[in-house]
């Protein structure tokens with residue numbers, strides 16, 4: 001298919017932007033990126049032409065997260081990719097390194113159908129998951145399902161309180177299946193997205209498309225299924241999707257904050273189906289597991305921290321692993337700002353500023369009110385679309401704190417900030433986590449604001 005506009009050169013800005021993305025990409029990705037051409041920015045989406053099916057597949061499945069991160073940084077807002085094939089890309093674009101990437105399949109390249117719909121966090125894999133007594137069974141069940149999808153436990157339901165690794169395991173299954181069963185189609189979706197997809201499908205008369213996108217898959221991973229409660233029509237639709245997949249022995253994995261029998265506002269027939277397969281809970285990790293999780297995180301981020309520091313952090317934050325990671329991020333940030341090691345004294349200083357364990361939980365509204373006040377902006381600024389630097393950064397800080405201090409999922413947080421999507425929140429969280437290690441003023445602001453929220 002000829003893609004309109006590919007024979008025209010991209011505007012200098014777009015060309016420069018793309019060059020910047022290529023220049024900062026990992027070495028192993030660059031040769032692939034030379035087989036692409038930016039066409040135009042459509043809102044916050046960059047239309048990208050690629051040379052062939054193999055390049056498209058590589059960009060879609062392996063490089064997308066990396067590219068979108070870099071693009072978002074360069075554009076100062078979450079930016080997405082839309083990829084299309086145009087064989088002219090390579091002929092028209094003189095490449096610096098004409099040699100194909102070492103791992104390119106031999107020519108001729110046959111188009112291989114791999115209709116993955118995976119949007120998985122690259123960090124949530126089985127390798128990065130620490131198994132301990134609190135999650136061993138869930139971990140083993142997830143691994144069994146990933147190894148033989150549709151054949152071991154179907155459906156698999158993982159439930160437990162927020163921040164204990166349910167989403168992590170769901171993504172790990174997705175990665176494993178995508179890597180080892182290339183022909184299998186995997187779809188990961190949060191229940192909020194599923195509901196939105198369904199509502200959009202109805203309002204645009206595209207229910208057939210909706211159905212096939214959920215039913216023509218081999219592994220369906222649905223996060224936070226408790227949000228189906230009280231959504232009668234979506235429940236009805238999901239009931240049929242569930243039956244279709246289950247009858248065809250396609251794997252279904254779900255997570256929930258409660259066991260199915262406590263999902264009281266869920267239709268009984270759906271609840272009972274959720275109990276057909278295996279249900280397994282995740283409990284808060286014990287101290288050893290918490291230390292092991294911190295140790296793994298330290299290693300993956302190439303940080304150095306002694307056992308005493310890790311023990312201190314792990315002993316102060318007993319339940320939520322997201323908070324545990326948040327505390328480590330802040331200790332690492334202050335160490336980086338001070339250009340010193342992560343010492344016990346430094347960790348103490350940071351932990352004293354953080355939420356005490358027995359503090360009342362805060363909600364998003366409290367965080368947003370405090371943030372608006374602190375940064376001297378209005379609630380409309382916080383939830384609006386202004387890209388003025390101070391406002392955009394204040395918004396990102398508030399999103400970061402909502403992620404760190406509440407149980408809200410990414411889509412839910414996005415919803416509070418003027419209906420933004422989950423990737424915007426994820427981008428904000430990553431951005432602020434990085435920046436507090438480089439920008440002392442920002443580190444101080446985040447600490448001060450956390451204190452104010454804690455006291456409110």
Ligand SMILES: Nc1ncnc2c1ncn2[C@@H]1O[C@H](COP(=O)(O)OP(=O)(O)OP(=O)(O)O)[C@@H](O)[C@H]1O
Pocket residue numbers: 124128129130131135160161162163164165166167168169224257293321322325407408409
């Ligand atoms: N056992 C573990 N090993 C390593 N990291 C973990 C483990 N459990 C949780 N984490 C990390 O803790 C963070 C929170 O986990 P996750 O988002 O999967 O929680 P969740 O149970 O899905 O919570 P929610 O219901 O709020 O979405 C993630 O960054 C995840 O990687």
